[in-house]
Amino acid sequence: MASLTAILEPQITLKSVEGDEVILNASSEWKKKLIDFLKYAETTDDRTVDCQVDLDALSDIRSVIGKQSHTPDILRLHKLALLDIGSAVAVFSDYPSCGFYDYDSNDYSRLHDDILDIKETVFGRKSRLPRRVKTGLSGDFDG
Amino acid sequence: MDSPDQPVLTLDTYVECIARGHAFNKHVLGTDHDPAMRGLNAFRAEETKAFFDEDARRLVSPKRLGDDLFIETPDDFAHYIKNSLLVSEHTYGYVDPRNNSVNLYNPKDNVALHFSWKNAEGDLGTVYRYERSAQRFDEAMDDVEDIASLRGLDFQGFSNKQDPQTAAHTVQSLIYDMNANPQNYLLKRDPESTVQNRVLNNAARPGRDWLNDEVLRAPNNVKGHSEEYAEENKLNVDPADCVCMKQASEGEFNVGRTRKSLRSGRVFRAIKESGINFDVEPALAIA
Numbered sequence: 001m002a003s004l005t006a007i008l009e010p011q012i013t014l015k016s017v018e019g020d021e022v023i024l025n026a027s028s029e030w031k032k033k034l035i036d037f038l039k040y041a042e043t044t045d046d047r048t049v050d051c052q053v054d055l056d057a058l059s060d061i062r063s064v065i066g067k068q069s070h071t072p073d074i075l076r077l078h079k080l081a082l083l084d085i086g087s088a089v090a091v092f093s094d095y096p097s098c099g100f101y102d103y104d105s106n107d108y109s110r111l112h113d114d115i116l117d118i119k120e121t122v123f124g125r126k127s128r129l130p131r132r133v134k135t136g137l138s139g140d141f142d143g
Numbered sequence: 144m145d146s147p148d149q150p151v152l153t154l155d156t157y158v159e160c161i162a163r164g165h166a167f168n169k170h171v172l173g174t175d176h177d178p179a180m181r182g183l184n185a186f187r188a189e190e191t192k193a194f195f196d197e198d199a200r201r202l203v204s205p206k207r208l209g210d211d212l213f214i215e216t217p218d219d220f221a222h223y224i225k226n227s228l229l230v231s232e233h234t235y236g237y238v239d240p241r242n243n244s245v246n247l248y249n250p251k252d253n254v255a256l257h258f259s260w261k262n263a264e265g266d267l268g269t270v271y272r273y274e275r276s277a278q279r280f281d282e283a284m285d286d287v288e289d290i291a292s293l294r295g296l297d298f299q300g301f302s303n304k305q306d307p308q309t310a311a312h313t314v315q316s317l318i319y320d321m322n323a324n325p326q327n328y329l330l331k332r333d334p335e336s337t338v339q340n341r342v343l344n345n346a347a348r349p350g351r352d353w354l355n356d357e358v359l360r361a362p363n364n365v366k367g368h369s370e371e372y373a374e375e376n377k378l379n380v381d382p383a384d385c386v387c388m389k390q391a392s393e394g395e396f397n398v399g400r401t402r403k404s405l406r407s408g409r410v411f412r413a414i415k416e417s418g419i420n421f422d423v424e425p426a427l428a429i430a
Contacts, residue, residue: 020293045176046177047177048165048166048169048269048271050259050261050262050263051244051257051259051261051262051268051269052246052257052259052283054242054261055263079289079293080290080293083286083289083290083293086282087283090279090283090286091279093275093282094274094275094278094279095177096177096194096196096198096199097196097198097199098178098195098197098198098199099177099178100198101176105198106198123289125285127282128278128279128282128285129275129279129282
């Protein structure tokens with residue numbers, strides 16, 4: 001699903017894990033993008049999110065991230081919140097770039113891959129989902 | 144627990160809610176926004192649609208969805224869920240311990256089903272078939288297993304491989320609990336609306352709001368099987384009783400449109416000003 005303007009570098013990365021809390025490197029800009037994505041997931045009917053993800057949990061996570069909007073470049077989340085974000089991200093995993101009307105598809109693809117990478121490290125298991133941001137020639141071919 | 148005159152949620156009612164709900168519009172009638180699925184009956188199409196992705200500036204080729212399941216009508220859909228998906232030896236799934244939702248996937252048909260009572264549509268779940276349903280389902284199952292572990296809850300994964308009734312029994316357990324403890328199935332975003340009053344008190348048309356959706360959702364009220372589905376599944380249905388979904392949809396739509404026009408402000412104003420004249424010639428009334 002790579003777009004010509006795909007964001008190639010990770011924007012949210014894992015800094016450390018402290019007990020049940022994950023500490024992420026995330027700029028204010030990307031915290032906002034994450035909040036906007038959660039809002040999109042809560043309200044869109046592009047995919048049926050609420051049969052698989054608790055929308056109230058997403059709303060609570062938005063509020064947690066919002067409270068850290070001025071904490072420079074650090075985002076602290078409970079592991080459960082990371083899993084809820086991961087579940088919301090996964091619902092759109094195979095949604096085509098041109099299908100996103102209310103959220104930027106390049107931002108989504110970047111978030112998708114970053115969250116999968118973080119989840120893989122924190123929970124020590126390989127994600128079942130392929131990455132969306134492709135680099136090199138493979139990004140230009142489909143099938 | 145329910146009083147004798149209070150309707151009880153059954154597996155049939157539950158499945159009918161899903162089969163006549165948004166999943167029918169989106170995945171059978173093809174109102175899905177996904178450009179690869181738009182206009183497709185996901186349960187008849189064996190491949191996704193080719194389309195040009197304007198963002199990625201490339202042609203996306205068709206991808207394999209699965210075999211033709213011949214589902215055309217809501218009754219076909221409900222029959223498939225009860226008689227194929229729930230009891231297939233290929234079906235496996237898990238219970239989400241946070242809300243007791245039962246989630247199933249059948250890799251042979253590539254169909255996922257979520258008995259999830261919390262969705263905003265109020266139709267108690269969804270069924271779908273996308274190219275990557277398998278990966279998405281398995282990823283969700285892994286996530287829920289980790290969530291259960293973090294919360295110190297039991298994770299219940301299951302498969303029909305050993306006993307083809309396992310999935311059906313798991314769904315029955317959910318339904319039993321919904322009847323016994325409806326207070327646990329409150330919709331947080333709409334606290335007045337429990338599963339009981341959302342579904343059971345509207346027993347004639349489960350899960351649907353007759354006043355607001357009669358036009359948009361008219362095809363979901365069509366009764367009967369399609370001829371091909373009945374034939375493929377060896378159902379004892381007289382071909383004369385079979386439904387052609389296209390014709391049925393058009394008929395229902397016209398009824399809905401007429402009913403809606405009768406509620407329009409123009410008609411109400413005309414009635415207020417002139418009263419109702421029952422002596423109008425039938426031909427004029429139609430015109």
